[in-house]
Amino acid sequence: MKSIDEVIEVFQKHGQKVTPQRREILKILVNNKDHPKAEEIYRILKNRMPDVTLATVYNTLNVLRDLGMIESIGVIGDDSVHYDPTTEAHDHLCCMRCKRIMDIEKKEPEVNFTQNEISGFQIVKRMVTYYGYCPECQKMLKTI
Ligand SMILES: [Zn+2]
Numbered sequence: 001m002k003s004i005d006e007v008i009e010v011f012q013k014h015g016q017k018v019t020p021q022r023r024e025i026l027k028i029l030v031n032n033k034d035h036p037k038a039e040e041i042y043r044i045l046k047n048r049m050p051d052v053t054l055a056t057v058y059n060t061l062n063v064l065r066d067l068g069m070i071e072s073i074g075v076i077g078d079d080s081v082h083y084d085p086t087t088e089a090h091d092h093l094c095c096m097r098c099k100r101i102m103d104i105e106k107k108e109p110e111v112n113f114t115q116n117e118i119s120g121f122q123i124v125k126r127m128v129t130y131y132g133y134c135p136e137c138q139k140m141l142k143t144i
């Protein structure tokens with residue numbers, strides 16, 4: 001997701017309404033590196049717009065995902081879906097203690113996945129998650 005204007009353009013092209021609530025959800029998502037859950041977006045939004053419902057948040061996230069503007073991701077040990085506005089291929093670090101998900105910023109050489117077949121499976125996307133402990137949690141674990 002590059003900018004709110006870009007998303008609004010795609011929304012309009014697909015006949016999707018751009019309500020003030022949806023605009024506010026976009027504001028929360030643009031440049032968001034926290035991989036928030038729907039409930040977390042809802043909590044932030046509720047402070048700004050008390051009338052908003054969780055259903056509106058889910059509905060907007062589904063539309064954004066179906067249009068390829070955000071990615072829904074899951075990690076081991078956490079049943080809830082997280083949303084990632086960075087749709088370019090990138091890998092994640094997941095802290096097993098605080099459950100934070102972080103992006104790995106390092107740029108890897110581009111791999112042509114369509115030519116990369118494993119057991120006859122055509123790979124179109126790759127998302128690797130590394131599990132471990134973030135620096136803060138390592139400190140906490142040492143003091144226990
Ligand atoms: Zn942690």
Ligand SMILES: [Zn+2]
Pocket residue numbers: 035084086090091092102103
């Ligand atoms: Zn990410």
